[in-house]
Amino acid sequence: MAADDFARIGRRLVAEHLVGANFGNLSVCEGGSGFLIKRTGAYLDEPGEPVFVPFSGDVPKEASSEYRVHRDIYLMTPFRAIVHAHPPYAVAASLRLEEVIPLDSEGKMFCPRIPVVTGEPGTDELARNVADGLAGAPVVIARGHGTFAGGKDLDQAYAFTSLAEHACRVIAFLRYFEKE
Numbered sequence: 001m002a003a004d005d006f007a008r009i010g011r012r013l014v015a016e017h018l019v020g021a022n023f024g025n026l027s028v029c030e031g032g033s034g035f036l037i038k039r040t041g042a043y044l045d046e047p048g049e050p051v052f053v054p055f056s057g058d059v060p061k062e063a064s065s066e067y068r069v070h071r072d073i074y075l076m077t078p079f080r081a082i083v084h085a086h087p088p089y090a091v092a093a094s095l096r097l098e099e100v101i102p103l104d105s106e107g108k109m110f111c112p113r114i115p116v117v118t119g120e121p122g123t124d125e126l127a128r129n130v131a132d133g134l135a136g137a138p139v140v141i142a143r144g145h146g147t148f149a150g151g152k153d154l155d156q157a158y159a160f161t162s163l164a165e166h167a168c169r170v171i172a173f174l175r176y177f178e179k180e
Helices: 002-015 066-078 088-094 105-110 124-134 153-178
Strands: 025-030 034-038 051-054 082-086 116-117 140-143 144-151
Touching: 002 025, 002 153, 025 066, 025 153, 034 066, 051 066, 051 124, 066 082, 066 124, 066 144, 082 153, 088 140, 088 144, 088 153, 105 144, 105 153, 116 124, 124 140, 124 144, 140 153
Parallel strands: 116 140
Antiparallel strands: 025 034, 025 082, 034 051, 082 144, 140 144
């Protein structure tokens, strides 16, 4: 079932231009022992079988390089699924803003503050910073890298990913229209 959910959500992310090529990843917590994550290099719209990563012990070499971030999120938050995407407006906003304050009604209602965190991709620093940010919000943006959204399942994590990109688009359009 996880492979079907990975492919379904992956296709939505690709179709809505929230990721490009083989960037981004998905994971789902599997009880208390570990989680399933997209294989490194796999395309989100054709992810194949996910890889199991234990919370302790050796990490399979096929696991996404962002497994550290996913592991820390599961260990430090109540989320059971994670979507990591590279939505272009959110990435651009993260290069200029310390946090995103949504101006649209859905953003205000469901995520009134989107933290922007730092850390290089695949590092323990990024893992800690993202998990810390997600302790107070359902989605964060890693500066210049992309969004990490948590949820009770992949559908909810996807919805927060889409919400963050929409909020950043609204802000960008508003700034454009203010120049007119």
